[in-house]
Amino acid sequence: ADLLLPANESLLASSPTDAVAAEVRAGLTSTPKTLSPWLFYDENGSRLFEQITELPEYYLTRVERDLFALYAGEIIERAAEPLGDDLSPMLTLIELGAGTATKTGILLAAAVRRQKAVVYQPVDVSETALAEATENIRANVPGVTVRCQVADYTTQALPLNRLTDTRTLALYIGSSIGNFSPEDARDVLRNLRAQLLPGDKLLLGTDLAPGKSKSVAQLLAAYNDASGTTAAFNRNVLVRLNRELGADFNPEAFDHEARWNPSESRIEMHLVSRISQQVHIPANSAGPALTLQFARGETIHTENSYKFTPVRVQQLLQSAGFELSFSWENSEHAFAVSLATA
Numbered sequence: 137a138d139l140l141l142p143a144n145e146s147l148l149a150s151s152p153t154d155a156v157a158a159e160v161r162a163g164l165t166s167t168p169k170t171l172s173p174w175l176f177y178d179e180n181g182s183r184l185f186e187q188i189t190e191l192p193e194y195y196l197t198r199v200e201r202d203l204f205a206l207y208a209g210e211i212i213e214r215a216a217e218p219l220g221d222d223l224s225p226m227l228t229l230i231e232l233g234a235g236t237a238t239k240t241g242i243l244l245a246a247a248v249r250r251q252k253a254v255v256y257q258p259v260d261v262s263e264t265a266l267a268e269a270t271e272n273i274r275a276n277v278p279g280v281t282v283r284c285q286v287a288d289y290t291t292q293a294l295p296l297n298r299l300t301d302t303r304t305l306a307l308y309i310g311s312s313i314g315n316f317s318p319e320d321a322r323d324v325l326r327n328l329r330a331q332l333l334p335g336d337k338l339l340l341g342t343d344l345a346p347g348k349s350k351s352v353a354q355l356l357a358a359y360n361d362a363s364g365t366t367a368a369f370n371r372n373v374l375v376r377l378n379r380e381l382g383a384d385f386n387p388e389a390f391d392h393e394a395r396w397n398p399s400e401s402r403i404e405m406h407l408v409s410r411i412s413q414q415v416h417i418p419a420n421s422a423g424p425a426l427t428l429q430f431a432r433g434e435t436i437h438t439e440n441s442y443k444f445t446p447v448r449v450q451q452l453l454q455s456a457g458f459e460l461s462f463s464w465e466n467s468e469h470a471f472a473v474s475l476a477t478a
């Protein structure tokens with residue numbers, strides 16, 4: 137009978153993780169109120185993000201994929217350039233925050249063309265995303281051996297388990313670095329650098345700041361699309377807190393807002409309280425019950441998405457112990473993919 141009734145399992149699955157409870161308490165009791173963007177990515181939020189990447193306004197994914205389609209061969213060739221006695225290094229590709237690895241197949245296929253057999257190590261916090269990534273790569277790119285690693289590369293000094301007899305090409309693509317403040321971005325890349333050997337490579341995908349051919353309006357539209365998908369993605373964090381913490385947010389009482397902050401060179405996402413209202417969160421592992429007061433127009437700052445100039449990319453890489461080797465941009469200078477050397 138015990139085997140047929142795993143009674144605890146469903147309870148455990150719906151109980152809030154301590155990390156969510158602690159993060160929410162810290163963020164919503166501070167001034168101004170904030171929530172960390174990793175909270176977006178529950179099952180629903182991950183699905184909404186996948187939808188965002190297919191929106192006409194959200195050029196980031198499309199432009200990066202186009203850059204890979206055009207330059208994958210050159211990227212792999214440059215990543216494998218000779219160094220010292222190592223005239224033709226074998227590459228192993230490691231991807232931070234791989235998710236479902238939808239764009240990575242293009243780079244892996246180019247690596248297979250060069251060296252026949254390729255080891256690919258996706259790292260992600262989501263086991264289900266990694267399972268999908270593995271399926272995707274196994275089905276579409278023969279010649280690749282996938283070795284998954286479930287880990288949070290942002291908080292731990294993660295051991296990458298890099299193979300000792302090959303050169304590592306670390307992928308940190310999709311503008312994921314954009315969620316971090318300049319200091320945190322430097323620390324994330326420094327942690328990565330500490331796991332690499334001289335000559336190893338990093339391929340970094342960064343969204344670019346507005347300029348001559350990229351308008352602020354275009355940037356804002358990418359974070360406030362006509363279909364309302366990004367608004368749903370933003371509000372979904374409140375839905376998550378209701379479900380996982382028993383909070384009583386009315387998500388419709390908050391407006392989605394995307395702002396361009398020129399002095400910080402970042403898009404900010406906010407949830408703006410439409411009315412003066414109170415929200416309750418019951419006691420949990422992180423502390424006693426909370427009553428939160430929202431003034432009309434007060435916001436919860438839910439995300440920063442930093443936008444770079446080419447010089448900023450170079451400085452960031454340098455501050456983390458990498459040297460910029462080459463970078464590729466689309467003709468409209470909307471997005472950049474940069475190759476750096478450890």
Ligand code: AVJ
Binds near residue numbers: 196314439
């Ligand atoms: C996953 C962090 C790259 O900042 O563009 C998309 C997340 N937020 N739309 C980004 C996001 C709103 C995305 N990153």
